[in-house]
Amino acid sequence: MLAGLLLLVVVACTQHKIESQHKVELAPVEIKPIHITIDVNIKIDKALDDFFGDIDESVDDVTPQ
Template sequence: MKRCHAFLLLTGAALSGLLLSCTRHEVEVKPVEIKPIHITIDVNVKVDRALDDFFSDIDEAAEDVSQ
């Protein structure tokens, strides 16, 4: 009988400890730091000018035809 009481006492204590630990839900929310993003875009103007020079004769011919 004493074993049964000791077992029930230990089981009750263990269950009480589990239930008490389950009732505390603390979540720490830290602020989120957002940093700016720097993006560098290089535009190759030399290629654009070379394409304009390459197609300039076609553009002039198109203007002559349309007039």
């Protein structure tokens, strides 16, 4: 028991030091442009012009008071 106590005292009086080092490397990030093609349906646009055309003409005929 005395030997165990002596060992505990010797271990408690010594210095313990742990060094840790981490190195993280990041690869360069490449950013590329994005090309987007938008197809517009002209038939719907013309149909809406025809639908609202009579309303637009009636607005031109109204005179402000």
